Amino acid sequence: MNVFIIGVGLIGGSFARDIKRTQPNVRIFGVDANPNHLEEALSLSIIDEKADYSLLPQADLVIVCIPVDVMVRELPLILDAVNDEAVVMDAGSTKSLICKTLVNHDKRRNFLACHPIAGTEFSGPSAAIEGLYKGKTNIICEIEKTAFKLQERALDLFQQLGMRIRYMNPEAHDKHIAYVSHLSHISSFMLGKTVIDKERNERDIFDMAGSGFESTVRLAKSSPAMWTPIFKQNKENVIETLGEYIGNLETFKQMLEADDYEGIYDEMNNTNKIKGILNGIPLNK
Amino acid sequence: MNVFIIGVGLIGGSFARDIKRTQPNVRIFGVDANPNHLEEALSLSIIDEKADYSLLPQADLVIVCIPVDVMVRELPLILDAVNDEAVVMDAGSTKSLICKTLVNHDKRRNFLACHPIAGTEFSGPSAAIEGLYKGKTNIICEIEKTAFKLQERALDLFQQLGMRIRYMNPEAHDKHIAYVSHLSHISSFMLGKTVIDKERNERDIFDMAGSGFESTVRLAKSSPAMWTPIFKQNKENVIETLGEYIGNLETFKQMLEADDYEGIYDEMNNTNKIKGILNGIPLNK
Numbered sequence: 001m002n003v004f005i006i007g008v009g010l011i012g013g014s015f016a017r018d019i020k021r022t023q024p025n026v027r028i029f030g031v032d033a034n035p036n037h038l039e040e041a042l043s044l045s046i047i048d049e050k051a052d053y054s055l056l057p058q059a060d061l062v063i064v065c066i067p068v069d070v071m072v073r074e075l076p077l078i079l080d081a082v083n084d085e086a087v088v089m090d091a092g093s094t095k096s097l098i099c100k101t102l103v104n105h106d107k108r109r110n111f112l113a114c115h116p117i118a119g120t121e122f123s124g125p126s127a128a129i130e131g132l133y134k135g136k137t138n139i140i141c142e143i144e145k146t147a148f149k150l151q152e153r154a155l156d157l158f159q160q161l162g163m164r165i166r167y168m169n170p171e172a173h174d175k176h177i178a179y180v181s182h183l184s185h186i187s188s189f190m191l192g193k194t195v196i197d198k199e200r201n202e203r204d205i206f207d208m209a210g211s212g213f214e215s216t217v218r219l220a221k222s223s224p225a226m227w228t229p230i231f232k233q234n235k236e237n238v239i240e241t242l243g244e245y246i247g248n249l250e251t252f253k254q255m256l257e258a259d260d261y262e263g264i265y266d267e268m269n270n271t272n273k274i275k276g277i278l279n280g281i282p283l284n285k
Numbered sequence: 286m287n288v289f290i291i292g293v294g295l296i297g298g299s300f301a302r303d304i305k306r307t308q309p310n311v312r313i314f315g316v317d318a319n320p321n322h323l324e325e326a327l328s329l330s331i332i333d334e335k336a337d338y339s340l341l342p343q344a345d346l347v348i349v350c351i352p353v354d355v356m357v358r359e360l361p362l363i364l365d366a367v368n369d370e371a372v373v374m375d376a377g378s379t380k381s382l383i384c385k386t387l388v389n390h391d392k393r394r395n396f397l398a399c400h401p402i403a404g405t406e407f408s409g410p411s412a413a414i415e416g417l418y419k420g421k422t423n424i425i426c427e428i429e430k431t432a433f434k435l436q437e438r439a440l441d442l443f444q445q446l447g448m449r450i451r452y453m454n455p456e457a458h459d460k461h462i463a464y465v466s467h468l469s470h471i472s473s474f475m476l477g478k479t480v481i482d483k484e485r486n487e488r489d490i491f492d493m494a495g496s497g498f499e500s501t502v503r504l505a506k507s508s509p510a511m512w513t514p515i516f517k518q519n520k521e522n523v524i525e526t527l528g529e530y531i532g533n534l535e536t537f538k539q540m541l542e543a544d545d546y547e548g549i550y551d552e553m554n555n556t557n558k559i560k561g562i563l564n565g566i567p568l569n570k
Binding site for chain 1: 338355359402403404405421422424445449451461463465466468469470471472473474475476477478479480481482483484492494495496497498499500501502503504505506507510511512513514516517520523526527528529530531533534537538541542543544546549550551552553554555556557558559560562565
């Protein structure tokens with residue numbers, strides 16, 4: 001089986017590592033706009049061969065793991081180039097625009113819209129790790145638009161990687177993911193900014209910050225090149241969640257200003273139930 | 286050496302475990318308003334003996350690890366009860382009101398104001414862990430007000446526990462800690478609230494949330510009984526940091542509404558430097 005990984009960073013590289021481990025007769029071709037990343041992926045044995053789109057007709061499976069703005073530009077070209085039996089899947093954090101872009105493509109049946117909910121705050125080929133997808137959820141959109149035989153091939157792979165599958169329409173995906181992923185990133189980035197702006201003397205932060213702060217700002221290490229187009233494509237949902245978050249923070253601040261400590265206690269106590277909700281989340285680290 | 290732990294939860298219990306491990310000739314007395322916690326601490330061998338204030342005259346070292354509102358009420362009584370050679374230290378997350386409360390106490394020289402920057406989101410005796418303080422920062426306020434011999438005894442202990450010491454005045458402590466600790470907790474609690482409020486069907490959160498969300502809302506599992514009085518005592522600083530955080534989130538939202546993706550990229554890119562700042566933070570998990 002010839003597998004093409006378009007974008008050999010954290011997400012694509014981790015797919016490559018797991019596919020190599022679980023499927024012995026596989027040849028992994030890497031494609032990347034950054035020649036250094038491609039070289040690095042080769043030297044780390046993440047890919048077997050450097051490639052470009054001219055080799056795509058040989059592909060049985062193509063996994064596209066690039067920023068979502070580049071995704072909507074490149075996916076039609078990738079589908080143009082593959083053969084009729086190939087399955088092309090993406091790993092984008094947004095789904096509506098990607099699905100809309102391909103709705104009338106001649107090879108729509110060759111495409112499977114995916115969002116594997118997995119990752120770390122790091123990026124590039126060196127961030128790729130084995131087992132990243134084990135126990136993680138893969139959200140698949142518009143499954144009915146993919147050819148049945150190709151669905152099967154993709155689902156077999158996800159099963160071998162240990163992923164749990166959930167089906168959802170692209171609009172529901174983008175709405176829910178704004179709350180549980182996109183908002184977390186903004187909250188974390190702005191927390192990091194607030195503290196950096198105030199504490200010019202970084203030594204003070206370093207000395208006083210504990211693991212709680214580190215946990216809360218971890219996502220502020222994420223790649224702006226990856227996240228700017230996500231926020232752009234999911235603008236309406238993100239603005240809505242952000243508005244609600246700001247409203248809740250304002251209410252908390254007003255309770256503090258009004259010395260309403262009973263209200264503050266209740267707010268925190270009610271939110272403690274996140275414990276039970278989180279207990280089921282498969283964690284990476 | 287007789288060590289009294291007042292409040293045998295995560296913080297006090299972890300002190301007890303480490304002191305027992307590093308100092309063989311020690312007897313640990315536990316005091317707690319919650320008889321179940323005291324019983325649990327005894328059965329977990331965190332303490333050697335249940336005690337109350339009537340035994341305090343036997344104490345060589347007293348570590349007070351209780352919510353900061355109870356702290357300002359109890360610390361004067363504890364100091365009243367100890368002998369002239371005892372050192373009493375606290376582990377409160379605020380320092381100004383505690384230091385002000387004791388400024389004219391007859392035994393002010395027996396008191397050392399501390400804030401060990403360590404912990405997890407869990408609480409109670411069962412949350413106590415060995416080595417919690419290793420490599421962590423302990424902020425000491427108004428060191429000059431503590432008797433020299435007693436300073437020495439406390440610093441020896443911190444050294445054996447592997448802690449790094451930083452000296453700071455109580456006002457500077459409360460101002461800085463609002464940014465790197467108190468704000469993180471509010472940010473996390475309100476993020477948890479926003480998502481819970483929106484996503485009534487918890488199954489959807491569970492399925493779509495990844496390790497990023499878990500990391501960002503981890504602190505929303507923290508104890509409201511512990512945190513409400515912290516926010517109350519540090520009200521002015523917390524309101525200031527919260528105002529700045531809300532302002533930054535508002536700016537981000539406005540940039541999104543104005544399609545200013547270059548601005549959004551720059552904000553995230555500038556905040557990425559948190560990586561370098563965080564690299565030095567000793568982590569728990």
